[in-house]
Amino acid sequence: xxSVEFLLNAITLGSLCALLxxxxxxxxxxxxxxxxxxxxxxxxTGYTLYLLNASFQLPWxxxxxxxxLIAMFxxxxxxxxxxxxxxxxxxxxxxxxxxxxxxxxxxxxxxLISPRARAVPLPKLFSASLTVMGIAIPWRNILTVxxxxxxxxxxxxxxxxxxxxxxxxxxxxxxxxxxxxxVPADLVISTAFVISGLMAGIVGLxxxxxxxxVTPTIGGAPLLIAFVATVIGGxxxxxxxxxxxxxxxxIFSFLGVMLPQTLLDYREAFMFLIVILILLIRPExxxxxxxxxxRVG
Amino acid sequence: MLTVENLQVAYGAILALKGVSLEVKEGELVALIGVNGxxxxxxxxTIAGVLRxxxxxxxxGGDSLVGKSPExxxxxxxxxxxxxxxxxxxxTVEENLRMGAFVRKNQAEYQQDLEKVFALFPILKQRxxxxxxxxxxxxxxxxxxxxxxxxHPALLMLDEPSLGLAPALVxxxxxxxxxxxxxxxxxLLVEQNVDRTxxxxxRVYLLQTGKVKFGGTAAEVRHQGEVEKVYLGGVE
Numbered sequence: 096x097x098s099v100e101f102l103l104n105a106i107t108l109g110s111l112c113a114l115l116x117x118x119x120x121x122x123x124x125x126x127x128x129x130x131x132x133x134x135x136x137x138x139x140t141g142y143t144l145y146l147l148n149a150s151f152q153l154p155w156x157x158x159x160x161x162x163x164l165i166a167m168f169x170x171x172x173x174x175x176x177x178x179x180x181x182x183x184x185x186x187x188x189x190x191x192x193x194x195x196x197x198x199x200x201x202x203x204x205x206x207l208i209s210p211r212a213r214a215v216p217l218p219k220l221f222s223a224s225l226t227v228m229g230i231a232i233p234w235r236n237i238l239t240v241x242x243x244x245x246x247x248x249x250x251x252x253x254x255x256x257x258x259x260x261x262x263x264x265x266x267x268x269x270x271x272x273x274x275x276x277x278v279p280a281d282l283v284i285s286t287a288f289v290i291s292g293l294m295a296g297i298v299g300l301x302x303x304x305x306x307x308x309v310t311p312t313i314g315g316a317p318l319l320i321a322f323v324a325t326v327i328g329g330x331x332x333x334x335x336x337x338x339x340x341x342x343x344x345x346i347f348s349f350l351g352v353m354l355p356q357t358l359l360d361y362r363e364a365f366m367f368l369i370v371i372l373i374l375l376i377r378p379e380x381x382x383x384x385x386x387x388x389x390r391v392g
Numbered sequence: 393m394l395t396v397e398n399l400q401v402a403y404g405a406i407l408a409l410k411g412v413s414l415e416v417k418e419g420e421l422v423a424l425i426g427v428n429g430x431x432x433x434x435x436x437x438t439i440a441g442v443l444r445x446x447x448x449x450x451x452x453g454g455d456s457l458v459g460k461s462p463e464x465x466x467x468x469x470x471x472x473x474x475x476x477x478x479x480x481x482x483x484t485v486e487e488n489l490r491m492g493a494f495v496r497k498n499q500a501e502y503q504q505d506l507e508k509v510f511a512l513f514p515i516l517k518q519r520x521x522x523x524x525x526x527x528x529x530x531x532x533x534x535x536x537x538x539x540x541x542x543x544h545p546a547l548l549m550l551d552e553p554s555l556g557l558a559p560a561l562v563x564x565x566x567x568x569x570x571x572x573x574x575x576x577x578x579x580l581l582v583e584q585n586v587d588r589t590x591x592x593x594x595r596v597y598l599l600q601t602g603k604v605k606f607g608g609t610a611a612e613v614r615h616q617g618e619v620e621k622v623y624l625g626g627v628e
Contacts, residue, residue, distance in 0.1 A: 258494065261487050268480045275440060275474070277466035277495035277543065 099230055101352055107236040109344025110243035111298055115317050116324035116336035116343075117250070118294025122287050123330055124267030126182070128189045132173055132196035133321060134314025136166045136292055140299030141215055141309030142204060148216040155218040163296030169200075170292025171285060178288075179281070197314075204311040212308040221304050239301050246297060247337065250290070254333070259286060267331070323366070327373055329380025338382055393418045393578060394439070394470075394547055399448035401431075401438050408434045410602040411448070416547065416580050421573040423581045423589045423610075425619070426599035432582040433475055435599070436549050439580075440472040441465040452547070467495050469546030473553060475582075477536040481525030485516055488524050488535055492542030509538045512568065530561040537568070548572065549580045554588075566592060586619055 122130050143162040147153060177196050181188045220238070224231040254260035259282075266273040266283040274280055295317075302317055303309050320343060328339020346369055350362050358365075373381070394416040401409040409431045416422045424432045437443045439450055441462040450457040457465055480488050489509065493502050510517040513534045519527060527535060533553055540548060550569065554562040562585065570592050573579055583589040590596065590610040598606040598613065606613060613619055 258490060261483065261490055262494065265480045265483055265487075265491050268482045269478055271442060271462075272474070272478045272480065273491070274462040275442070275466060275472055276491045276539075277463045278491070279463045280461070 100232075101348060103232060103236055105345045105348035106341075107239045107344070108348055109341035110240050111301055111340075112320050112324045112343045113337045113340025114243055114246060114294045114298050115321035116328065116340040117247075117333060118291040118298070119318075119321040120325045120328075120330060120333060120336040121263070121294075122291050123325070124333070125263070125270060125284060125287050126178070126189065127186060128178070128193065129322065130291070131190070131193040131318065132177075132200060133291065133295060134316075134318030135197050135200040136170055136295035136314070137299035137302050137317050138200065138204060138309065138311065138314045139169050140166045140296045141303040141313060142208060142213070144215045144300075144303065145208075145213045145309055148214075155216055158216065159300050162300065163293065166296030166299060167289050167292035170288045170295065174285060174288040179284075182284075201311045201314070208311075210311060212306075212310045215303045215307055215309050217304055217307050235301065235304060242297060242301075246294070259283075263287060323370055325380075327370060327380060329382040332380070332382045335380050335382035339380065342381075393453060394580070395449070395451045396435070396439070397449040397451075399435070399438065399450065400446040401434050401443055402446050403434075407446070408602055409438070409445075412599070412602070412604055414597050414604060414607065416578060418578055419576055420594045421569070421579045421581065421592060423583060423593035423596045424599055425583060425586050425589060425596060426605075428584075429601070430599040431602045432599055433551055436472055436551050436580070436582060437474075439465075439549065440470060466543060469544075470549065471540040471543050471545035471547070472549045473536045473540045473551060475551040475555065477529075477532045479524040479527075479532050479535050479539065481523065483524055484521050485519045485524060485527070485535060486521060488539050489516075489542050492539035495543050505542055505544075509541060512541075512571070513538050530557050530564070533557060533561075533565060534568075537565075541572075545577075547578045547580060549582075551582045552584060553581075554583065554585050562588070590614060590619075 119130065119133050122128060140162040143165045144158050147158045147161060173196050177192050178189060181192050220234045222235075224233045225237065226232075252260075254264055262273060262276075262278045262283055263286060265276070266278065270280070273283065298317065303313065324339035324343040325336050326339070327342055328337070329335030343366075347362070347366055350365050351359070354362060354365065396412060396414050399409050399412045400407060412431070412435060414422070424435065426432055434443065438445055439457065441457065441460050441464065445458060448458075452468060452470060455468070457468070460468075480491065483491070489506060490502075493499075493505060496502065496505070515531055516535060516538055519531060524532065524535060537550070537553065553565050553569070557565065566585075566588050569579065569581065573592070581589065581593065590613060593610050595608065596610050596613045597604050598619065606616065608616075
């Protein structure tokens with residue numbers, strides 16, 4: 096039962112969850128805001144692919160690149176237009192703002208495009224697989240894992256080696272003191288949102304690739320996964336987000352093979368049950384971060 | 393260099409500073425003393441741009457600082473070592489120092505600055521790759537001061553640097569402040585350790601419930617017995 100295929104599937108799902116969680120927690124670490132409009136960035140990547148495909152003849156890679164860039168730009172713009180004006184107000188104000196942004200984007204897609212699913216172009220490679228020692232591994236899975244590794248390494252280098260990256264970590268540790276070092280508040284927050292958009296955009300490419308389609312509500316599930324993964328891993332730690340993401344992927348895949356056919360529909364319920372158990376044992380998540388828990392004021 | 397005029401600062405409806413005026417000249421070591429709740433930290437936080445005054449003026453090198461963000465004020469050369477050190481505990485000592493040098497344009501000088509800081513705080517060189525949170529209290533205080541020095545501040549503000557330190561470390565911190573002063577750094581120092589502070593300060597302001605009760609040289613303060621009045625139950 097715990098075959099190579101199972102492990103590969105679990106790692107693939109885990110990689111996506113880890114990226115999703117990272118994108119959510121990089122903003123949370125600094126603003127203490129769970130950005131509920133995060134899932135809509137995935138939707139935006141999907142619709143960008145759909146629209147580009149319907150209008151132009153472009154190679155998939157170019158469309159994918161544009162899709163990710165649009166997600167980053169959208170993330171950056173929502174911060175600028177929606178979150179920045181309420182940043183110094185209450186946390187509830189920011190939280191409600193994120194719900195509003197989420198609803199607004201979903202309804203825009205509903206009105207301007209369609210409530211129905213729209214087909215998204217996929218590269219041929221996504222439906223091919225590689226056979227190694229008699230095991231067929233889908234290329235989509237290989238690409239997911241490789242892309243995630245590249246992103247995780249890249250992000251680690253950014254956060255450890257560049258002054259902007261160190262400033263991002265400092266801001267998550269103690270925001271007021273980071274400003275007292277001369278780091279502009281807007282700069283770190285904008286950077287966090289751009290990185291968040293990058294994560295959502297890349298995940299988006301693979302997420303819409305699962306069904307080759309996009310709907311206005313496609314962002315709901317990944318948002319929930321990202322949230323649950325960060326809660327498991329610990330909301331104040333980037334490492335926690337990655338660990339939480341992989342654990343989520345592992346448990347979820349495990350439930351998929353363990354549960355009898357009749358209970359498979361309740362996979363999410365079992366998932367949450369396990370999450371509750373984890374939280375009972377470690378309420379602060381598996382990895383404790385260093386954040387002060389103080390909000391940006 | 394720094395002039396504060398009739399500064400009023402409130403937390404909600406409560407006035408913490410009720411019209412404070414003071415001055416720090418270039419090269420001076422000016423101390424702010426007073427009991428807890430007198431408004432000393434509030435004053436430093438307001439100068440640093442963390443708190444916004446209700447009214448009054450703060451000018452530094454001829455420019456008004458009121459309404460400026462903390463990051464702008466650091467760029468103008470004021471560096472604050474806050475009470476409780478507030479080092480970045482999840483960053484290494486070196487990363488803490490790099491953050492301190494964030495406003496420095498010339499990153500080539502970074503290595504030189506680092507050497508200067510190590511000369512003042514040899515322990516930090518040994519701890520360079522350790523996380524800030526794993527340092528002892530005294531080491532954290534040294535890191536907090538070193539981090540502030542990395543920005544080459546024209547004015548260094550220290551908020552209770554000796555708080556919570558063992559007596560031997562208190563000596564070390566006061567020696568250090570004296571040395572920085574002798575090297576020409578302008579310092580605004582908030583301290584509870586009044587005796588030691590009066591020994592090293594050029595001038596002293598005595599704060600009481602949000603007002604300047606007395607200002608003068610250290611000798612004048614001692615002579616007038618103002619300190620005793622304030623600290624030993626001198627209620628107005």
